[in-house]
Amino acid sequence: MNLDTRLDGRPRLDRRFPATLMAWRNLSRNRLRSTLAALGIVIGVFAIATLGVFGNVLQLSATDSLGDLGTQVVVSPNPEAGVETLTSRDLQEISRATAGKGTAVPLYTDRAVVTGPGTRTGASLYGTADPRPLFEADRGTIPASHRQGALVGSEVATRLGVGVGGVVEVDGTRYRVLAVLAESEGISPVSPDNAVVLPERAFGADGYDQVVIEARSGEAATDVARTLDTRLNVRTERVVVFEFGRILEQIGEFFALLNGFLLGLGAVSLLVAGVSIFNVMLMSTAERRGEIGVLRAVGVQKRDVLRTLLVEAALLGLVGGAVGAVLSVLTVFALWWATPIELAVVLVARNAGAVLVAFGFGVVVSLLSGLYPAWKAASERPAEALRG
Incomplete structure (x- = not known):
């Protein structure tokens, strides 16, 4: 692994091989394991984004079908x-x-x-x-x-x-x-x-x-x-005054509860993916314990090692999140094509927000899952790491 020298004479990771490139190479060493970890993020992001968009589409479709009901009041004798x-x-x-x-x-x-x-x-x-x-x-x-x-x-x-x-x-x-x-x-x-x-x-x-x-x-x-x-x-x-807007409020409350339930289901799958990434990072750092010890022994800073390992976790989240988001968008448009749902209900800012939130949640879960393994590996004493 190439090194250069800091101004204080201590070596650091070669600038020609930044943390992102090194992290990508480390993940490429075991492509199957990395792919399975990223697949968990794909499934989790896909579940959250798709269920969130589906919930929004159902709510907007129901609201549209009610027309101008929210502006109507009926007065009748009692x-x-x-x-x-x-x-x-x-x-x-x-x-x-x-x-x-x-x-x-x-x-x-x-x-x-x-x-x-x-x-x-x-x-x-x-x-x-x-x-x-x-x-x-x-x-x-x-x-x-x-x-x-x-x-x-x-x-x-x-x-x-x-x-x-x-x-x-x-x-x-x-x-x-x-x-x-x-x-x-x-x-x-x-x-x-x-x-x-x-x-x-x-x-x-x-x-x-x-x-x-x-x-x-x-x-x-x-x-x-x-x-x-x-x-x-x-x-x-004497009279019954019924405001139809109450129906819309009740429908809104129902769909808010439904959306929360659907997002909860998606979040569970994403947390499972986080456990998978946690396991992958632990195994990866354990296998590279000697390599990390050498880097620390020659003077590579703790934060440089920590940064590289965190970038690995972030890459898993970025790749998995992007694929999951794209699959979610394709699924939503397939639903629009196969059902009588209006395109205007699909192309709303709230749906785009659901996809972006799911993507960001996937990246955050990946970073949190890789934080402890990265900190543990970077904090280990060089002598202990070299002994294996």
């Missing part, structure tokens, strides 16, 4: 308190609470048999004068003020075989179809797919069955829900 419908006073309080924060849509609700050309089917009935905030048209046009005609859900239109301009009959009254509603893509307080939306005059009730509030933001929805609960439930709980 039958347990003897309240069957929402009064005009209730509607006034709801209008005041939502002013500037969202749109409140009063609804009549019911179930009925809807008849089409030669067939009939059951459907949910909604009565409202302002259907635009809650429904979207796939075909036809939703009127700004709903006073005549019917809006038919996609499933009902398919079962009845009707389209825009067709006629459906509900409770003996015929309505022309103004629009076929777009299919719902997430959870909603209303069920547009199996719905028929009629004008308010089709319902003979004195009060509304519920009010759906579309707030401008999740914070606005929370503020509206608190205000309504305070104003409408002064003495008794």
Whole structure:
């Protein structure tokens, strides 16, 4: 092993062979052992990165599927308190609470048999004068003020075989179809797919069955829900104010727990890899005990030997971590290609962070695993090392 001389006359490792090159040569002496140690890091980093990304993708996919659910509030009468419908006073309080924060849509609700050309089917009935905030048209046009005609859900239109301009009959009254509603893509307080939306005059009730509030933001929805609960439930709980954002919070808590569990599983495999590297470094330093003794006897500093051995452990972590991270990225993109997961859910900064954290964790585990064997070998007295 080449040496040069320090300014104080003591030898040190040749600058032409820095610690990284020497460490790489030492690992190359027993390629099988080094490969198996690095393989443990590969598996550990792959497990942490892949499970972390999978957890993020599941959470983001679930959140996206819920659409704008977090901005919706539903106010309905509380039958347990003897309240069957929402009064005009209730509607006034709801209008005041939502002013500037969202749109409140009063609804009549019911179930009925809807008849089409030669067939009939059951459907949910909604009565409202302002259907635009809650429904979207796939075909036809939703009127700004709903006073005549019917809006038919996609499933009902398919079962009845009707389209825009067709006629459906509900409770003996015929309505022309103004629009076929777009299919719902997430959870909603209303069920547009199996719905028929009629004008308010089709319902003979004195009060509304519920009010759906579309707030401008999740914070606005929370503020509206608190205000309504305070104003409408002064003495008794006359109405039920349900904020759908609570569902999102519960989902977020569930996925946080799931992600922690998955990352824990990956961390266990990485710790096992750390034990493997610890064993490899111990065996390597034991086999090279005489060589290290010679270096120390001719004056090579303790920190130079320590640095070289730590670089060996770091190289195992860097190579294993890089391979594990690349395999994780390839696996995630294979999942995207083979499943209906959206690419936008995969290409988020949080997923890149999970891969980088897994890679860094792998390198840190490798360094910690090699620290004690390196310190032990560098601290041994030259005379004892030469005796073997």
